[in-house]
Amino acid sequence: MDQPVATPKRSSAAGGWGALKSCGKHLLSSRAPLSGARAMLKANQPDGFDCPGCAWGDPAHGSSFEFCENGVKAVSWEATDKRTPPKFFAKHTVSELRGWTDYALEGEGRLTHPMRYDAGSDRYVPTTWADAFAAIGAALRALASPDQAEFYTSGRASNEAAYLYQLFARHYGTNNFPDCSNMCHEASGVALQAAIGIGKGTVLLEDFEKADAIFVVGQNPGTNHPRMLGDLRRAATRGARVVVFNPVRERGLERFADPQNTVEMLRGASAPVASHYYQPRLGGDMAAFRGIAKAVFAADDAALAAGKPSVLDRSFLAHHTEGLAAYRAVVDATTWEAIEDQSGLSRADIEVAAEVYLGADKVICTWAMGVTQHRHSVATIRELANVLFLRGHVGRPGTGLCPVRGHSNVQGDRTVGINEKPPAALLDALEAEFGFPAPRQHGHNVIAAIGAMLDGSSKAFIGLGGNFARATPDTALVAKALSSCELTVHIATKLNHSHLVPGRVAYLLPCLGRTEIDRNPQGKIQIVTVEDSMSMVHGSGGINKPASKELLSEIAIIAGMAQATVGSEKVDWAGLAEDYDRIRDLIERTIPGFTGYNVRVRRPRGFMLRNLAAERNFETATGRANFSADRLPEATEHQRAGQAPGTFVLQTFRSHDQYNTTIYGLDDRYRGVYGERRVVFAHPDDLAEIRALTGDRVDIVGTHQDGVTRVAEGFRLVPFDMPRGSLAGYYPELNVLVPLSTFGEGSDTPTSKSVMVQLRAPAAA
Numbered sequence: 001m002d003q004p005v006a007t008p009k010r011s012s013a014a015g016g017w018g019a020l021k022s023c024g025k026h027l028l029s030s031r032a033p034l035s036g037a038r039a040m041l042k043a044n045q046p047d048g049f050d051c052p053g054c055a056w057g058d059p060a061h062g063s064s065f066e067f068c069e070n071g072v073k074a075v076s077w078e079a080t081d082k083r084t085p086p087k088f089f090a091k092h093t094v095s096e097l098r099g100w101t102d103y104a105l106e107g108e109g110r111l112t113h114p115m116r117y118d119a120g121s122d123r124y125v126p127t128t129w130a131d132a133f134a135a136i137g138a139a140l141r142a143l144a145s146p147d148q149a150e151f152y153t154s155g156r157a158s159n160e161a162a163y164l165y166q167l168f169a170r171h172y173g174t175n176n177f178p179d180c181s182n183m184c185h186e187a188s189g190v191a192l193q194a195a196i197g198i199g200k201g202t203v204l205l206e207d208f209e210k211a212d213a214i215f216v217v218g219q220n221p222g223t224n225h226p227r228m229l230g231d232l233r234r235a236a237t238r239g240a241r242v243v244v245f246n247p248v249r250e251r252g253l254e255r256f257a258d259p260q261n262t263v264e265m266l267r268g269a270s271a272p273v274a275s276h277y278y279q280p281r282l283g284g285d286m287a288a289f290r291g292i293a294k295a296v297f298a299a300d301d302a303a304l305a306a307g308k309p310s311v312l313d314r315s316f317l318a319h320h321t322e323g324l325a326a327y328r329a330v331v332d333a334t335t336w337e338a339i340e341d342q343s344g345l346s347r348a349d350i351e352v353a354a355e356v357y358l359g360a361d362k363v364i365c366t367w368a369m370g371v372t373q374h375r376h377s378v379a380t381i382r383e384l385a386n387v388l389f390l391r392g393h394v395g396r397p398g399t400g401l402c403p404v405r406g407h408s409n410v411q412g413d414r415t416v417g418i419n420e421k422p423p424a425a426l427l428d429a430l431e432a433e434f435g436f437p438a439p440r441q442h443g444h445n446v447i448a449a450i451g452a453m454l455d456g457s458s459k460a461f462i463g464l465g466g467n468f469a470r471a472t473p474d475t476a477l478v479a480k481a482l483s484s485c486e487l488t489v490h491i492a493t494k495l496n497h498s499h500l501v502p503g504r505v506a507y508l509l510p511c512l513g514r515t516e517i518d519r520n521p522q523g524k525i526q527i528v529t530v531e532d533s534m535s536m537v538h539g540s541g542g543i544n545k546p547a548s549k550e551l552l553s554e555i556a557i558i559a560g561m562a563q564a565t566v567g568s569e570k571v572d573w574a575g576l577a578e579d580y581d582r583i584r585d586l587i588e589r590t591i592p593g594f595t596g597y598n599v600r601v602r603r604p605r606g607f608m609l610r611n612l613a614a615e616r617n618f619e620t621a622t623g624r625a626n627f628s629a630d631r632l633p634e635a636t637e638h639q640r641a642g643q644a645p646g647t648f649v650l651q652t653f654r655s656h657d658q659y660n661t662t663i664y665g666l667d668d669r670y671r672g673v674y675g676e677r678r679v680v681f682a683h684p685d686d687l688a689e690i691r692a693l694t695g696d697r698v699d700i701v702g703t704h705q706d707g708v709t710r711v712a713e714g715f716r717l718v719p720f721d722m723p724r725g726s727l728a729g730y731y732p733e734l735n736v737l738v739p740l741s742t743f744g745e746g747s748d749t750p751t752s753k754s755v756m757v758q759l760r761a762p763a764a765a
């Protein structure tokens with residue numbers, strides 16, 4: 001493990017020509033070669049739109065075109081010239097469409113008209129915007145309490161749309177804001193808030209140019225943040241150590257051919273990314289980092305005993321942190337045996353990682369879903385922070401904590417008020433500005449919203465983008481929850497399964513995408529703004545012609561619903577929809593950090609929201625960075641599975657050809673899977689045993705005991721380099737196995753990366 005990773009046998013590296021070839025294919029198959037290619041040149045450019053692909057930051061200098069294969073897919077997906085017009089809906093009943101795959105539904109292209117569900121014919125029929133708004137307003141006003149409505153947000157919504165949305169829901173009277181981040185980085189927000197006083201990372205893109213060691217934990221950037229891979233590779237090339245923790249050997253983290261680098265592309269060369277690649281067991285990262293801490297403390301004891309200087313940053317610890325003694329005590333109390341058993345890594349391997357950590361003057365730690373989607377995710381992220389605190393790796397150039405966000409504006413949505421537990425200061429500011437009483441009672445997150453719809457206490461669901469029915473656990477239960485509503489409304493660009501479980505009154509409202517020109521009634525072009533993972537806020541303006549004349553912007557749709565529901569006495573909804581500068585002025589007046597918003601956002605790279613933790617000003621209860629002193633979990637799911645014969649722990653991750661529930665294609669090139677998604681990866685030795693019992697295809701059966709039967713049928717077994725006892729397969733297909741009743745402690749995030757299952761021969765075989 002201490003050796004640099006070997007070149008993988010599977011021929012080529014990630015990126016490179018394979019990526020370029022795949023781009024061409026996606027531009028062509030979306031039937032948007034021209035607008036798609038033209039649009040790509042404007043992605044993440046100062047005068048273009050923010051790429052809807054991911055939330056990785058943009059370089060501060062230069063405006064050179066940054067090539068990203070999966071950015072191309074995201075852009076051409078939206079810029080397609082395929083359409084799903086009213087006549088499509090006339091041909092197909094909703095019941096029939098429920099039998100289609102996600103891939104087939106979105107493959108029909110962009111939605112073009114506002115549609116209303118007609119139960120009699122079981123079809124969506126065209127309606128007018130005015131009728132839709134009036135009916136939605138009437139249905140919301142008819143509810144016994146505003147807390148019977150759920151306002152879901154998917155993290156692609158712009159700051160302006162999200163701000164208007166929360167204003168609408170709070171004016172109406174509820175804090176029910178289930179949000180995609182509840183299924184995503186919620187644990188990061190919770191853990192960082194407690195640890196450093198802000199639920200965001202402390203790292204800027206420039207820090208990646210300075211770090212000596214970068215720990216990449218539970219993340220697959222080759223697929224999900226391809227532009228991050230370029231930054232990692234540049235760091236590796238200048239000699240920084242890149243230390244990966246991932247149970248699965250992901251090719252993009254091993255070697256990468258940078259499509260930005262012409263010479264490399266022509267030579268067919270690639271460069272190693274990871275200097276160290278650790279394969280912990282699922283959920284084993286807290287134990288692994290506890291081990292690093294143990295080795296660091298041991299090194300410090302040895303240094304002090306030898307009369308040498310401490311290896312810890314004693315000054316940072318003394319002046320800026322709280323709780324070191326309790327942390328030290330819990331580390332001392334954790335045995336190497338427990339650490340090895342839970343992490344699946346040997347003490348010797350972990351000690352090597354600790355040496356890298358000790359040998360680096362500047363350390364960054366990044367993470368994503370492999371860390372956040374477990375029961376003990378909050379405690380794990382606190383442990384990552386603990387380890388960085390030991391040598392003062394927060395608030396110094398080249399160091400820091402870096403949760404790598406998912407949706408391109410999921411961080412911004414939270415900043416502007418999408419929060420079911422709003423801080424009192426936000427509600428006070430809204431009341432002072434608008435003069436309506438803001439609801440003080442905390443609202444529902446995703447898990448609570450589903451529970452409330454299932455038990456009948458919530459009766460309306462509004463979705464600002466996303467695919468709630470497919471992104472959430474226990475697919476069948478969530479379908480039941482949505483279809484039992486009085487009202488469902490979906491604001492969307494393409495048809496998906498959430499739209500096919502309508503409530504009694506149901507609307508499907510098509511909106512402009514980010515790549516499209518958004519003109520107000522006077523013909524003036526409007527821009528929106530987004531915030532990336534590095535807290536940079538910048539403008540985004542579309543360049544393509546809208547997919548249909550009927551489309552409204554998300555902002556106009558929210559304003560229309562709001563006006564019909566709460567009236568315009570306190571908020572001039574139509575005026576705000578006419579000029580987004582006015583929304584930004586309101587954000588500036590009610591949310592801290594946005595002074596001079598309209599001016600600053602028109603600067604080429606926008607501006608950075610002040611992050612006090614990055615200045616070592618920790619706004620926690622103690623006024624310091626807080627160590628946590630959590631014990632390791634009694635047992636992870638991996639350990640529990642190991643004790644139950646025939647039981648495995650399954651993680652659900654993304655293929656290279658998907659964006660969450662959107663499936664671009666059926667290949668997962670870096671993992672060597674082509675033309676299918678119903679596969680399940682396993683260790684070759686496990687595979688040999690399973691195959692002997694079941695054959696090549698299996699049914700996967702959930703073993704969580706809560707009275708719900710969970711089966712995913714007909715998955716092909718694929719050997720992969722990963723720990724024994726674990727399995728991996730694709731979301732969203734496997735969400736039928738993820739229980740609603742298991743979620744993160746303190747985060748309520750579904751445990752999508754550790755689901756207990758057994759395998760059996762397919763029923764029909």
Ligand SMILES: Nc1nc2c(c(=O)[nH]1)N[C@H]1C(S)=C(S)[C@@H](COP(=O)(O)OP(=O)(O)OC[C@H]3O[C@@H](n4cnc5c(=O)[nH]c(N)nc54)[C@H](O)[C@@H]3O)O[C@H]1N2
Pocket residue numbers: 053054070184217218219220221223224225245246247248250280281282283284285368369370371405406407651652653654655656658659660753
């Ligand atoms: N092209 C593309 N880009 C995307 C997305 C997409 O679907 N497609 N989705 C966007 C969104 S919303 C998000 S949140 C991000 C998601 O970005 P990622 O977090 O990279 O997403 P996953 O595919 O879920 O990958 C999880 C990785 O964690 C590893 N892992 C699983 N369990 C564990 C564990 O217990 N420990 C460790 N150390 N590793 C583990 C898996 O093997 C896998 O490599 O990407 C964003 N960008």
Ligand SMILES: Nc1nc2c(c(=O)[nH]1)N[C@H]1C(S)=C(S)[C@@H](COP(=O)(O)OP(=O)(O)OC[C@H]3O[C@@H](n4cnc5c(=O)[nH]c(N)nc54)[C@H](O)[C@@H]3O)O[C@H]1N2
Pocket residue numbers: 106153154155156180181183184185369373406407464465466467468470471472491492493494495496511512513514554652653654659660661662731732734735738752
């Ligand atoms: N098992 C399992 N489940 C998971 C995860 C996992 O790793 N495993 N990951 C979780 C994570 S990290 C996340 S973030 C969630 C994602 O959950 P969501 O954000 O709800 O899902 P998406 O698939 O991103 O939403 C896709 C839909 O968004 C709509 N859309 C696309 N662009 C736009 C736009 O510009 N405007 C509007 N209004 N609509 C648009 C389209 O109709 C498309 O069908 O899923 C979570 N679920």
Ligand SMILES: [Mo]
Pocket residue numbers: 180183184185405406407
């Ligand atoms: Mo996400």
